[in-house]
Amino acid sequence: MTTLHRRGASLLTFCIPTYNRVGSVVPLVRRVLECDSDEIEIVVADNCSTDDTLAQLESIGDPRLVVLRNTVNRGALFNQVNVLLQGSGIYSALLLDKDSVDPAILPAFLDFLRRESPSTGYCEYHQPVGSPVRRFQQGADALKGMAYSCHHPSGYFFRKADLHDIRIVERFSEHAVVGNFPFEFMQAELAMRGPAAIFQEPVFVPESLAGAKAVKSFTINAMKEDAFFSPKGRLNTAVRFSAHIYSLPLPRETQKQLVFDRFAQGLWLSTVGYRSVMANEAICEHYHIAPRRVSRLELISIATTYLRDFVAQLKSLRQGVDHPDSGDLLLDTVRRLVRRVGRGIT
Known part of the structure; x- marks a missing residue:
C-alpha cells in the first residue's frame, strides 16, 4: 500500500474504500471537506482503480485528505476492513464511495464523539435532524440494543485502538467467516469493551434507489x-x-x-x-x-x-x-x- 498524502492526528477518520467510482468518490470527498474542522480527516483506500480516481483525488490538495493505493486488488471485503485501521483518528467511521454526508450535521457528530466517548455505534439516517442519541451500557445492553443489526455500512463508527486490539484484518476480512457483514462482528466485540450508541441524525446519506x-x-x-x-x-x-x-x-x-x-x-x-x-x-x-x-x-x-x-x-x-x-x-x-x-x- 502506497501513501499519496499524510497528516497529523485527528478525532475522526472518514474511511472510504473505493474502486472505479471516480464519479461519486471525488464529489463525496469534497462534500466531507466542506466541514472546516481540523478534527476530521479522510482516508481513501483505492483498490487498484483503472479510472482516474487517483489523479482527481490528488488534485484536491487538502491536507486533511490521505489517499492510499493498494499495490494489488485484495477484494472489496479486505479493503473495507483494512481501511478502518488507517489514518490518525481516535475514531474510524466507514463511508462507502457511492454514499454522501451532510456537512452541516458533522459538528454535532464530532461533539457527540468528543463528549460521550462511545466504544462503537452507527449513525441512523432515517430519523430527522435533532433526534436524540440512543445510548447503551457496555455488554448485554449494547448487544441486545444495537449489535448484529445488518445496518447499511455507511455510518458505522469504532474506536480505532480497540479495532487494533481485536485484530480485525486477521479475523474479519474473510468472506467465509463474516459474509457481507464484517462490521457486525467488530461492533459486538467493541460493545463488550465499552458503552455504545446510535447517533440518530442523518449525517450519513446512502445512495438513492435511482x-x-x-x-x-x-x-x-x-x-x-x-x-x-x-x-x-x-x-x-x-x-x-x-x-x-x-x-x-x-x-x-x-x-x-x-x-x-x-x-x-x-x-x-x-x-x-x-x-x-x-x-x-x-x-x-x-x-x-x-x-x-x-x-x-x-x-x-x-x-x-x-x-x-x-x-x-x-x-x-x-x-x-x-x-x-x-x-x-x-x-x-x-x-x-x-x-x-x-x-x-x-
Missing part, C-alpha cells in the same frame, strides 16, 4: 444462491452471528436470547424482507437480477427450510461452550413462528 439502479454493484451478484439477501444468505448470516455470540463471555441465558433474536431476524429477512427486495426493481437491477413476485406458498417453504436448517446448524456449532438444547429451541421457534412471521405473510 443511483443504485443506474450503477450495478461491483461486489454482490444476486445470481449466486447465497447472496446476502437471499434466504440461504440470511440463514448463513444468522448462523455466523450465533456462532460469534457463543464466543463472547456472556451468561448462558443472554446467549440464548441473543441467538433467538438472530434466528427471528434472519427468518423475517429471508421471508418478508426477501419478498420486498424481489419486488423492488431498482434493488434487483443493482444486484444483477430481474424482479419477480414471491408467492405466499414460496414464503412458507422458505420459512420451513430456514427453521429446519437453522436448528440443524446451531446444533453442530462447536465453540467450546454449552449450547441451548436444540429441541427447546425448536419448540421456541415454532411457538413464535406465527407471532413474528405469520403476520407478515398475508
